[in-house]
Amino acid sequence: MDRKEYDQLAEELKPSSHGIKNAFNAFLYGGVMGVIAQGVLEFFMNVYNCNEKEATPMMIITLVFVACLLTGLGIYDKIASHAGAGTFIPITGFANSMSSSALDSKSEGLVLGIGANMFKLGGTVITYGIVSASLLGVIRYVFTLFGTIG
């Protein structure tokens, strides 16, 4: 049996990936995450009597804290197995990637373990965030100089 024939055979027998169910779950969990965020946001807006912009960091800190705690308790990965993208796309997924990497490397010590591995998974988001924001920032800055966009 050659490779092409083998690939054909394997595709035929491939187990179904529950694509629709997964996508629906991601929508649901992701949506709920948005609602929770909105609730926390409005809570801080009322408590500190501030606007949405000022309350945003408070909301993010709160959600990051909860995500880290759930990771430590071993609950986050169980929710994620149902939610899929619903838990890795929100900022809580970033918190989970950092805390799970740190927790996992605990046995290798404070520096070579936790310190060196914390950004193992989450680092890529920061790297490409900064690289893209810098490049696009320069472009926009040049445009601003010529007054095309404010």
Add this chain to the structure above:
Amino acid sequence: MSSHFLGQSVKLENVYIASTGTTCGPLEYAGPLGSCFDKFFDDYHCGESSFEKAERKMLRDALDICLKREQMKYKDVELYIGGDLMNQITNVHYLAREIPKPFVGIYGACSSFCLSMGVASLMIEGGFIDNAISLVSSHNATAERQYRYPVEYGVQKKSTTTFTATGAVATLLTSQPTNVRIEAVTFGKVIDYSQEDPNDMGRAMAPAAYDTILSHFQDLKRSFKDYDLVVTGDLSTYGHKILKEMLQRHHIDVVHYNDCGCMLYDINKQEVFQGGSGCACSALVTMGHLYPLLKEKKYKRVLVVATGALLSPMMSAQKESIPCVAHAISLEVV
């Protein structure tokens, strides 16, 4: 002493299984074969401070149980051969510090069980030694850490994923006749069918299992009918289906065929995706479940084809496909 390789296989006359020790984790114990294993741990840490140490503890316990059955000490065994899934074959090598006898570390990924049994058998058949221990283990958390993601990282597993079994198995082989012997060994070629998905081991490994099974049958002029049972190591539900279809398309009558990955767990009830994998998967099923059945003479001859994906996460990231291998041993009632 007249045995000689026929192609990839060799027939053996003087290799017997004397004793075995099996330890497993919580999910393996909860599975359909749970009661077959000598000792189980209900926690992945096994009371140790890291998962790696936990795996080593399982290995040590399996070895102790195996030797205790024969009232032997570490020094009474002439040679130890073993492997696990970690880089540097960490767990067996670190355990081997406690063993005052020669130690041969082997790596065949999940096929390590049959590889170590096969090499040990040849040593005994050759008359170089009178007894040897084969030692293999795998642990879900150590394998996840090395090959996939941190254990607490929230990632949804693909539907083709397999679940690394947690457990350790020690087997004592001797030249002194007992009631079950290793009757033939087939070493496999490394096969690569350009499969690149590290989340789909069954599909990558099925061609290797196919090649080894065919070579075994060809070399020894046998077919499925010569065995009461043929098991593959850890192809899982998906790989099992592919292999069966491959064999049938080549007009081979497939009877009495199963996969250890499907036997170790209750696929429908336990959250193991396509089924079990890892060195411990084929080793636990063979030594915990099939060996007692052979001893009771429920089966006469069983072929175990342990499959291994020789994948390196580094090479996967470099977009290389996954080389795979399968080794087979045939167990027979004396």
Add this chain to the structure above:
Amino acid sequence: MNYIMAFLFSGFVCFIAQLIYDHSKLTPGHITSLFVVIGSFLDLFHIYDKLVEVFHAGALIPITSFGHSLMHGAMAATKEYGVFGIAMGMFDLTAAGITAAILFGFLVAIIFKPKS
């Protein structure tokens, strides 16, 4: 109303990400990186600001918002410091999130044990 909007947008972004995850070989690492880049790109013409105005927390919680915030902080600082502002202001808005993730991640690692 804000809640419904937040639900819809956040759900929608996760839905798209899930489709990519299920129908490609990309890992969550690839997808989150991609979304961060998209987020900063959408800030280029102030589109993301509009999204936040309409969807509130729904647009603030997905990782796309991280790219947007990086870009936003950088651009705000260019008003005062010119091109150097891009580097100087990069973390102005995201500092809270990153600091929290590092700090709580560290504490969690110290206190808990991986469960598996």
